[in-house]
Amino acid sequence: MSQQWTPAQTRSLLKGLAFISPWLVGFAGFVLYPIAASAYYSLTRYDVLRPARFIGLENYVELFVKDETFRTVLGNTVYLVVVGVPAGLVAAFLLASLLNRKMKLRPLFRTIFFLPVLVPAVASAEVWRWVYNTNYGVINSVIKSWGWAVIPFISSMELAKPSLILIHVWAQGTAIVIFLAALQDVPSSLMDAAEVDGANALQRFWHVTVPICTPAILFVMLTGMIGMFQYFTLGWLLTQGGPNESTEFFSLYLYRNAFQFFKMGYASAQAWILFIIILAFTLLIFRSSARWVYYAGESD
Amino acid sequence: MQQTEAIASSPTQHLPLSQRAPFRAVQRALFYLMMVALALIFAGPLLWMLSTSLKTDPQVYTVPPIWIPNPIRLVNYPEALSSRPFEIYTYNTLRYALGAVAGALISNTLVAYGFARIRWPGRDIFFIICLSTMMIPFQVRMIPLYLTFKNLGWLNTYLPLIVPTFLGVNAYYTFLLRQFFLTIPSELSDAARVDGCTELGILIRIILPLAKPALAVIGLIQFMFAWDNYIGPLIYLNSEALYPIALGLQQFRTMFQEELMWPYMMAASTAATAPVIILYFFVQRTFVEGISITGLKG
Numbered sequence: 001m002s003q004q005w006t007p008a009q010t011r012s013l014l015k016g017l018a019f020i021s022p023w024l025v026g027f028a029g030f031v032l033y034p035i036a037a038s039a040y041y042s043l044t045r046y047d048v049l050r051p052a053r054f055i056g057l058e059n060y061v062e063l064f065v066k067d068e069t070f071r072t073v074l075g076n077t078v079y080l081v082v083v084g085v086p087a088g089l090v091a092a093f094l095l096a097s098l099l100n101r102k103m104k105l106r107p108l109f110r111t112i113f114f115l116p117v118l119v120p121a122v123a124s125a126e127v128w129r130w131v132y133n134t135n136y137g138v139i140n141s142v143i144k145s146w147g148w149a150v151i152p153f154i155s156s157m158e159l160a161k162p163s164l165i166l167i168h169v170w171a172q173g174t175a176i177v178i179f180l181a182a183l184q185d186v187p188s189s190l191m192d193a194a195e196v197d198g199a200n201a202l203q204r205f206w207h208v209t210v211p212i213c214t215p216a217i218l219f220v221m222l223t224g225m226i227g228m229f230q231y232f233t234l235g236w237l238l239t240q241g242g243p244n245e246s247t248e249f250f251s252l253y254l255y256r257n258a259f260q261f262f263k264m265g266y267a268s269a270q271a272w273i274l275f276i277i278i279l280a281f282t283l284l285i286f287r288s289s290a291r292w293v294y295y296a297g298e299s300d
Numbered sequence: 301m302q303q304t305e306a307i308a309s310s311p312t313q314h315l316p317l318s319q320r321a322p323f324r325a326v327q328r329a330l331f332y333l334m335m336v337a338l339a340l341i342f343a344g345p346l347l348w349m350l351s352t353s354l355k356t357d358p359q360v361y362t363v364p365p366i367w368i369p370n371p372i373r374l375v376n377y378p379e380a381l382s383s384r385p386f387e388i389y390t391y392n393t394l395r396y397a398l399g400a401v402a403g404a405l406i407s408n409t410l411v412a413y414g415f416a417r418i419r420w421p422g423r424d425i426f427f428i429i430c431l432s433t434m435m436i437p438f439q440v441r442m443i444p445l446y447l448t449f450k451n452l453g454w455l456n457t458y459l460p461l462i463v464p465t466f467l468g469v470n471a472y473y474t475f476l477l478r479q480f481f482l483t484i485p486s487e488l489s490d491a492a493r494v495d496g497c498t499e500l501g502i503l504i505r506i507i508l509p510l511a512k513p514a515l516a517v518i519g520l521i522q523f524m525f526a527w528d529n530y531i532g533p534l535i536y537l538n539s540e541a542l543y544p545i546a547l548g549l550q551q552f553r554t555m556f557q558e559e560l561m562w563p564y565m566m567a568a569s570t571a572a573t574a575p576v577i578i579l580y581f582f583v584q585r586t587f588v589e590g591i592s593i594t595g596l597k598g
Contacts, residue, residue, distance in 0.1 A: 012420040015499055019414025022407040023430060023474065026467025030445065031433050037444035048447070098335065111584075112339045115346065118576045120528045122549040123569040127349045130562055136361050138348045145364035170342065230437050233530040237550070254439050259535065264443050271439040278437055 041268035048262055059269035069245060069253065070270070076161065077250040080231055081281075084165040085224045089217065092172035096179035097209065110180075117173030125237035128167050129154070154239050157246040164234060164247060175220045182216035183209065214293040222285055229278050250274050349573075353377070353566035360562050373563070380564035381571055383555060388541065389548030390575075396458040396544060397526035403465030404473055404522040405515055411468040412477035413503050417489060427478075434471045438531075446535055460536045461529075465522070473518045480514035481507060516586045520579070527576055545572050 017024070042059055046052035063070045095113050099106065119127070131137050132153035140150040153163040186209055194204045210217075232251040235241065241248035241256075250270070258267035347367070352360060353376055355369040381387075414420075415427050449460040468474060484507060492502045508515075530546045537543060540551065552568045 016414050016418045016420030016423055020411045023411040023468035026469040030464050030469050034441035034444035038440050109339055112343050118580055119573050121530055122546045123572045126565055126569045127345050131345050138365050141363050141365040258443055268443050274437050275440045282435055
């Protein structure tokens, strides 16, 4: 089993390390060190002006026992992930399935569904602020002309989160492209066989198309989940956490603590909690994936 | 009467309802109707932005809304954009975005080559570590990074936004390039090695010319990320002279206030969005291909 260590191997090792050396430096300096440092800071009280003071687990205790805002923040963030990620995923998959059919002007439709993801977040925030405007926004303006009651999208506690999720559903371009590529891999022989067996369109979609696309679904779900836990820009610009903390998400509260209240230790503890939550969700999705992800090439 | 009989006895009669000709035509019409409706909904917010950016004030505040402005007030654009140094924001964005693109391309080419084209002991472990960094939220690194850059005196410069890209920190790009490098037949490198070519020589002379599409994708994604990035500049930059568009647009917002100057705000937003969309149209194919190489076979 044990291999002879040859000079050639040493040479190849050095060559390999030389090529990845930029990453080794970056990994040590911009990944490993910051993670370790933030773990340490999370056990301190640190306002940048005075040196960090070690306080053990006090930050964590305060977050979980005393800080009521943090509890709201946790709830808001889990809502965003648990509702927003599946909503975006389902929308992207349905749109991709529609785009996958033979049709005229397909490139045009594809471009239209893709475009929203290109809009910079800051511009997107301004556009949706205007779309959601209670008096003259395009939706409420129409509603008013019908004599109905206006919808207070981002200014009501109940609707603020769903309104932000709607923007997320709108900007699914990346997922649509990934799903389109996966849909092209659905073998037509399988679809024909299912049709011969008397499966209707809906059954074929659910029992053939969806299973074949599960690896892509897993990928979109994982990256979507990791990204959504870090949701910041649109929330920060559009609702600033309000109304009444209903859109105060993890990253917003963390940013506030770090750069507005200069509670670097407290914010680091939050960052570590976020990290652990993301790891737990990743593990959960991976564990469950054995049961629902289908790999065509899998034979052993 | 005879005709009806002819149709009734035609072979289509035996087909299930969903495959008869008239039914299919209706189905297709409904399908197109749905596609057009969806397309209008998805394009809606952007059309609304464009439309508002060309309106005169009274047309902005009408119920029901007006979609096609009359008259078209093009002068909203120069008026809005000159109220803040938009050209400086653009210049700043380009400066830092192009620096970051150069960094991402150079570092990730080297690193991906090391992971894909050289066999060395421990390679796979390092690659798995590299990939797993994708799971680490930026927030965990944010505070120590900020403090490090502060101690280095790099705050209020573009260095915190550019230097990390030269160190291949974004594992997503490394992964994408590695996948691409793996598809290049190893015979090509072996032949060059026999001819006495060094690894760097092989990378530059053989691999890079073949990898242009993948490099284009990474350059483009990095460029768009830099154009879009808000939290990075927000943390590291505090003088307006250095603001990229992402922060600059907020300056417009504080100037124009709520409710009052929507055409100006939408003109500025359109100006911030248009370059990305125009760039996309030029490189659409590469971009879409690039996204699809990454998400698959996983």
